[in-house]
Amino acid sequence: MTTTPGPSRRALLRVAALAGRALLVVWVTATVVFLALRAAGGDPVEAVLGGPGSQAGPEAVAAARAQYGLDLPIWQQYLLQLWRVLTLDLGDSYARRTPVLDLVLSALGPTAALAVSALVLGWLLALGAAWLVSWARAVSGRLAPVGRAVVAVVRGWEVLASVLPHFWLGAVLVALFAVGLRWFPATSTPGSLAGLVLPTVTLAIPLAGFLGQLLGEGVGDAESRPFATTARARGAGPTRVFARHTLRHAAIPTVALTGWAFGFLVSGAVVVETLFGRPGLGRLLVDSTLQRDVPVVMGAIVVIALVYVLLTVVTEAVEGLLDPRAATTGEDR
Amino acid sequence: MRARLLGVAGWAALAVVVLLLLAVAAPDLLAPGDPDATDVTTSLHPPGWGHPLGTDELGRDVWTRVVHGARSSLGVGLVATTIGVAIALVLGLAAGLGPRWLSTVVARIVEILYAFPTLVLALLLVAVRGPGLAASVLAVGIATAPGYARILRARVRGVAVSGYVTAARLEGAGWWRRLTRHVLPNTLWPLVVVVTLGIGQAVVWVAGLGFLGLGALPPAAEWGAMLNAGRVYLTTAWWLSVGPGLAITVTAAALTVLGRALGRVSPS
């Protein structure tokens, strides 16, 4: 037997590999952003001088260029940006003159709160729908038509939910629950829990539709497998079969696709943040892209990339928990 | 025999899709008017005779616009999904069939693509290429690619090591034959369900980009743009969003249902 690396060394290796992946993602995203914003029209110096269309004098322009290194050759600017990203210093915003890190971090909190609550609610709704379907499918006898109707309704809801545009759904929810019933405020501030409700629901419903369809497909698949029949033969009811057997099988691919869902969440967050007047990373990103505020765009995207890497680690861990087989086959994903 | 398996919902979905295709091919059959013809004297009329879905703020007939919008809206979904699937095919097949290092490279590419949410891509593309549907469609296409790629890769791997691909090899089939006869058909069919789901979503995503001013150019009768314009009048003229909203959801639902039915019917 050769000596296998000890647990601490293995952990170290894993962390190193992860850090390498994170660095790669960050480097590529930063490069793409830099190149794209370069290729885009508009002079970044305008961001410094109070937005595009500024009528600042030549001295002001020169001063701003010098201050932000915009007079350097392109490749030096690129290296400078990279260096800043690497040292997590990120520099100062062109437009706001405050450190990018402060801006990005203060925007990250509200977006994270929104995304996490939407992810949780989306999963809960999807789980509820999947459970309802598996329960309704088990209904037999005189109530069988009711069961089939429930299945059809849930399936319909999922299809519908997954194609509701955020901007429209949000507006409808505001009209109903803020203006009509006055249950929740129409605008949202990070401090207020009530204010989080409508944005969360706006983001969660399409997500629930998407996850629900994946989950439903998986549950349906697992339900027809012999182990599910065996479980029923042991007297397990639909809820137990769902909770202990089929859900887990269905959850594995669904969890794997949560990374995909995350990308949609971030995009959805921009819409929702704009709609509900809520601060956040998405809005920051849009605003600063429009202003060509390169350091902020870079900072925001790098943070999103890092969060994504983190999320991948979490989903991989969850997948590992759900599916012990992955651990033994050691498949590289 | 297979048609019977479609079921009532499948048939209804098929009917909707046929209607949609009709709207795409010959919109004038369903709505003979000019979708861009304005008439401020009839602005914001609620649904009624002559205007089944009402009129918008410029007095344009919503029904006519919805029908004529099918072409660009469906096009949006189809093109975006095609782009996504095409990228995913290359990535997924390379990762699933190629050597281990290639699979790792693809995994990293997918990871990087994931890190660019739809919106970020759209923003950058619009910044570089100027606004319009093309940039949004491309962005949505690219942004959906990693998801498809992931599904594909897992599937391709499973198929590649499956007994029937091995059996084909033992029967003397070369790799091209194995790829085209066994691997591709068995990986692509399951994707049909996901893809039909994706078309509807793509329409919605492009619409969402329209909300941020990154979508179709006016006065294009594109559903997303119409829905977005109608949202402003949600409290004063609800019918503006009902027409395009229904069009988007019914289309997406029909495609999804049809995809599911096809997935069931497909020999598997």
Add this chain to the structure above:
Amino acid sequence: MRTPGRFTGIDMTTGQPSPVLDVRGLRVAFDAGRGRRTDVLHGVDLTVAAGECVAVVGASGAGKSVLARSLLGLAGEGGARAHVTAERLALAGRDLARASQRAWRQVRGRAVGLVLQDALGSLDPLRTVGAEVAEPLAVHRLAAGAERTARVETALADAGLDRPPVRRRQRSEELSGGMRQRALVASAIVTAPPLLVLDEPTTALDATVAVGVLDLLARLRDAGHGLLLITHDLGAVARVADRVVVLDAGRVVEQGPAVSVLTSPASDAARGLLAALPRGPKPVARDEPTGPPLLEGRGLRRVYPTPAGPIDAVRDVDLTLHAGESLGVVGESGSGKSTLARLLLAAERPDAGEVTLAGAPWSPAPERQRRGRRAFVRLVPQDPLGAMDPRRSVGRILRDAGAADDAAVVRLLASVRLEPATAGRMPRSLSGGQRQRVAIARALATDPGVLVLDEPVSALDVQVQAGILDLLATLQRERGLALVLVSHDLAVVRRTCDTVAVMSGGEIVERGPVERVWARPEHPVTRALLAAAPALP
């Protein structure tokens, strides 16, 4: 063994001991679309008394599995909607013919335990064996905590699994097929239900292990459980069954004491089954092989990496096969038979040694050079379904395999006793026996010189099996086909093969002419296998 607890089998009205299972006029039909139905069971009557083992036998597709599932109210599982009616369907004295789902649930797992036919997939791969076995206890709140664990371990031990505390923590994929089947039996008996329904509980087992499971069933029967055993293994029937029910096309055509049905069958169905049983040596002995060997393996070795370190699946195996020769390979489950078959096919590269085909390099050659000769060496894999592209019809599969035209397809199908219409079917819609026959037809499509068959007849009822074995013998005689036959059914090997190789732990431990080995087994493994082989009255 624990005696049955609450369900004592006392008829509530008469106070007399009543059968644990009493079925009258059970009819099952499946939806066939457009409001039509296909009837599968046409009024089956069946009783099982406490302490009695009733065997259900019959041709493939007779409705045996549907009957088993119907007894638990699960007729419609995994397929079309089922319509079940019965005049009486009493389990442990309780009539469930019109029972609600809730009532059924209370009965399942407690009054009746089920072992499904598909043993390999019947344990949830994501859960530990312990959790699966404990499930009936948990569902019916019969035991918790340490007591539950203790009962699970007892059940595992009763089912014949070694080291229950270890097995309990493993998942099904970490167990071999035989172990899984025993774990499944454990999960059915853990609540000590008055009635056990077992659908082909020994198909995945080699003879030695199968005997262990049958002995367990005998003990359960003696402890007062009623058993309903579905099997196509008449040896097993002879070993444990008190009574036999013969099912044919959804009807009970004969029933009676096991001895009388097996020795003097009354129905055509039963007679057909018995007549087709493989018995005795190969009818036509073959001349001594001459000329150079057709297929030759020397010093073959195959190592697989596993989480617990590498294992030698095949080790130092030498093997020669001449034209017209048929070689049987027998051995315990996991002894390396299938691995050896794959090496001979050059489906995998050996880690040491090499295979030559007609004197030319075979395993060391690049695949490109082998491709042309693949038509000459063909495999019938152990898992025929997995080897068929699920999206290609039987006809296309046969065309892919080398059948020249539709006529050739029909001829091939006929040779394995399948109807021409089978060509249009999809692999998944075929019954287990049909799939195996398609796999054989497929291997024959190019008129090969060497045929390697891995458990080719395990899912066939004996009549079809006899037909296939005859076909192989004919081909061998007429065309000089060389056969390698991997099987755990010793009777089949004896009837078909000239020489036999016995494998254990990756090595060939004994080899020689079949009749010599049968008469004077030398290696303990061989002796154990032969001793365990079922004997018919």
Add this chain to the structure above:
Amino acid sequence: ACSGSPAPDPSSPSDAASGGSTASDGTDAPTQAGGTLVYASGDAEPTCLDPHVGGNYPQALISTQYLEPLVGRAADGTTTPWLATEWTVSEDGLTWDFTLAERTFTDGTPFDAAAVKANIEHLQDPDTGSSTGYLAVEKVTEVEVVDDRHARFHLSEPDAALLESLAQQWTAIQSPTGLARGMEENCLAPAGTGPFVVTGWTPQQQVDLVANPDYVDATGEAAPPLLDGITWRFVPDAATRYAALVSGEVDVIDNPQPDTITAAEADASLGIEHIDNPRPGSVNRIELNSGQTPFDDIRVREAFIRSANPGPGIEALFSSTAVPSFSPLSSVEPVAVSREEQFTYDLDAANTLLDEAGWTERDADGYRTKDGARLSVRFPVSTNQSVPAEQALFQQIQANVKEAGFEVVLTPLDLGAWYAALGAHEYEAVSAPYTKVGPDVLRILYHSSGTEPAPSGYFANHAYVRDAELDALLDEASATQDAAQRADLLEQAQVRILEGYYILPLYDQQNHFLVRGVTGIDTSNPVATLSFQTASLTD
């Protein structure tokens, strides 16, 4: 960096928030004193709260609450005293003497001539990055500190618009101590003499302001605000802003949709009041690029304007909230010249003009062509600066001019791309907002010097008017000290602009507010922003 005091929960109705302190100064308030007003702004969030830096309208809106300019402006266009109580100008127009009021900045620094000097120098310092304010005081060469209460401005050339320029929020006076802190800090909380003080700024969310208890108004009276403070929120979506107003989360919103204004006015039970406060200076107009084909031909310009017919569209889209304009200047400018007859809809005339101009062919889509080139008008639209109703109006115009054979290509662009398109002259028509107090805006927008791009590429004269006679009129108006003569010159200039068919005036630069449960809002600021100094919450 952007820390501040914890924000009050703006989701709860404003009158319930903030301590319930009552008026302690004994004034008999007709309404409930105290409370925090919540203002929801749809304009872009400023990147700096100091309006010297950059200088845009959102900065003017918020800085009105804490900064005051040297002078004010009455409705008739005359200049009124504010931080400066009196002023005189020399015969040659090159020296201005200002007498300053007694004030103290909210950071305790006294307001004096040195402070004025520091502010003008701050505006002119390239490091400030000032553009609007910089242009306003371009001609000031030096500010001389005569004594604490007297400041003397030396000019390089006469500037008739100096007082108008100094009346703008972009040149408002800040504490020199505050300015000395450096831009980063001053941007977060500039200190002025205004009725409120900035206490915190949560980016993307809100700015918090509290009342300045020592506030002294323009008349010299102590006039502390009735409100305890203001929560200035940024809510970019118009529908959400209106919903928040209706549901009582906010008290004042700006930039409402025209249809919601109509709805609010129609339904008295909502209790919503509408404030229409058109911006001064220029009118909202479509500028036709006379620097290149096809609009280098006046006949084509006239044909476009004759066939555009925006009136019914404005009526339908804005109801009564916007009145069609026929002038280059805002209706609040007393010297504005309006010539409705020039803009009457006349499709036949348009067709004749185009035929004369040589655009005689029509292609398959019905557009006119000349030498194979389509009569095409690129019209980039800034999505950030144009409300949906206005974009719909452009579509209406697009449909109308199509009758005459014009193809209009509307391209919505983000601000950066929009300016880039203008800078590259990739437009034939454009609508660009420009706010400046007084008719001097004509010089910026239509003087040929306005076609020369600034270093950033920006030029204000989008219509590309290069008319020597017009230049002379505008220069003269700028130099003259005589108000009547100036008005006459400016009227002549406007007529030239209108008769050159360079622009299609639409309506005043829209500046609407909806208010619910607030009284006493002061709308008299020269740049038409709202001041809440005298405002109080009702109910």
